[in-house]
Amino acid sequence: MPTRDQILSALRSVIDPELRRDIVELEMVRAVEIHENGVVDVTVSLTTAGCPIRNHFQTAVAGAVRELEGVSAVNVSFDVLSDAEKAALGSKLGRKSLPEGALAQVSNIICVGSGKGGVGKSSVTTNLAAALVAEGKQVGVLDADVWGYSQPRMLGVPHQRPRVNAERKIIPLPAYDGITVMSIGFFVEEEAAVVWRGPMLHKALQQFLEDVEWGELDYLLVDLPPGTGDVSMTLAQLLPQAKFVIVTTPQPVAQKVARRSAEMASKLKLEIAGVIENMSGFVAPDGERYQLFGEGGGQLLAEELEVPLLGKVPLTIALREQSDAGVPVVFSDPDDPAAQALRYAARGLIALSPVELPVMQMAAPAAAPQPTGMSLPMA
Ligand SMILES: Nc1ncnc2c1ncn2[C@@H]1O[C@H](COP(=O)(O)OP(=O)(O)OP(=O)(O)O)[C@@H](O)[C@H]1O
Ligand SMILES: [Mg+2]
Structure with missing residues (x-):
């Protein structure tokens, strides 16, 4: 059975693409639980609930831990950093706030x-x-x-x-x-x-x-x-x-x-x-x-x-x-x-695509596609 330290060292290969550091260093690994049957549960803390890179973490964490001997399965779950933790992370990175990133939306x-x-x-x-x-x-x-x-x-x-x-x-x-x-x-x-x-x-x-x-x-x-x-x-x-x-x-x-x-x-x-x-x-x-x-x-x-x-x-x-x-x-x-x-x-x-949680607003009906700023050439 792998030890907690072995799991953490495997998780150092998981890089947060926006912050460009590994999730162990970023203290985003909230919990690691090792069960008798070789099942490992890992909880990762994200900066936002709707984090677009959640899937990346899911795959990368599971992949990294699964490589270890004695691991039969990996469960990855997520929670969100508290504001205080985010602030701590921000100062650790030497930034006042986390980068929004042009691709955040x-x-x-x-x-x-x-x-x-x-x-x-x-x-x-x-x-x-x-x-x-x-x-x-x-x-x-x-x-x-x-x-x-x-x-x-x-x-x-x-x-x-x-x-x-x-x-x-x-x-x-x-x-x-x-x-x-x-x-x-x-x-x-x-x-x-x-x-x-x-x-x-x-x-x-x-x-x-x-x-x-x-x-x-x-x-x-x-x-x-x-x-x-x-x-x-x-x-x-x-x-x-x-x-x-x-x-x-x-x-x-x-x-x-x-x-x-x-x-x-x-x-x-x-x-x-x-x-x-x-x-x-x-x-x-x-x-x-x-x-x-x-x-x-x-x-x-x-x-x-x-x-x-x-x-x-x-x-x-x-x-x-x-x-x-x-x-x-x-x-x-x-x-x-x-x-x-x-x-x-x-x-x-x-x-x-992962289904997003419904928000309290109705999606606007899809408009028929119209070319903007140009006219359709006749077929
Ligand atoms: N299903 C299709 N029906 C008719 N023509 C096609 C079809 N798919 C591609 N073509 C034509 O084949 C040519 C090459 O297609 P395209 O440029 O999309 O390929 P590509 O893989 O992007 O090429 P490259 O590797 O150079 O980037 C184009 O002239 C395109 O119009
Ligand atoms: Mg092409």
Whole structure:
């Protein structure tokens, strides 16, 4: 059976992503109880009840303790630091108050990635954003592809230097009603991006994440660059509360590459929310479906990772045409089979999110998505 000290030393690997120190040092481990049968109960104190990184702690604490010999199961529970404890923590950190963090009002962060380029990460991101809006959610889209950003174009937002407010925060650009977008590419000179590596890249991304004022969001979708390179790794470290959605195509080769992203996610202790299979057959305008890239890759990968297959998105002409035109197909052609598959995937994602406790106010009914500041091109 592990001792209390062994458990505490294992818990030193659990880092509070906002405070950037481990939870033992931060004195956030309220209680550790070791039972005869190898079950360990850990209570972690959070700074706020609705802490968006609660899931991160849940996974990381359970993962760290489960590694110890003799542990059969881990129960993680939470309570909240008292005001006095928060103040003590604040002075310990040498700050008057705890950092609010630009992402404090973001409920869910979803990174859309894959091991390979060109599988449709960006198209899936754009349309998932639209589909989440159609479900009444407020969504931000962060294009993290330093070298080849596509979200502004796919969301119909022209390249521009974003506005900075009085607090020197960067304001994301409005795309469609309910969607705001920001691209790292807006700030990067093309030549500069090429030499960004390692610590320099880390610093730049960190500053960028801290400086963008997203405001209140239900979902922040992050369109990752292809592969498991520096940007993906760094973002994963900077956003430990994020979940991964892996996009793959139906053929086995793509699946092998997608698995690499999954391995990266698990190494960084990021939770994988699910798999989306894209280019899952071609649906011709007459409705006939052709399995251009084989079948079943998404399902296999999902089974292997023990996560849900959130959707199978076919290739359709409408999706391609409309992403080129800057209009998510989910808005412009809701009957398109790809649009429907993406709506289905978005509902799956919502179903996976932790349910928030009801507050004493009625949610406003979801408004139909309307483009702001631009008009829909005729299809
Ligand atoms: N389901 C689909 N139906 C039709 N066209 C699609 C579909 N998915 C992606 N495409 C098209 O395939 C191309 C590549 O898609 P996209 O840019 O989304 O891929 P990506 O994985 O983000 O690429 P990269 O690795 O370069 O970032 C685009 O032209 C896009 O319009
Ligand atoms: Mg892309």
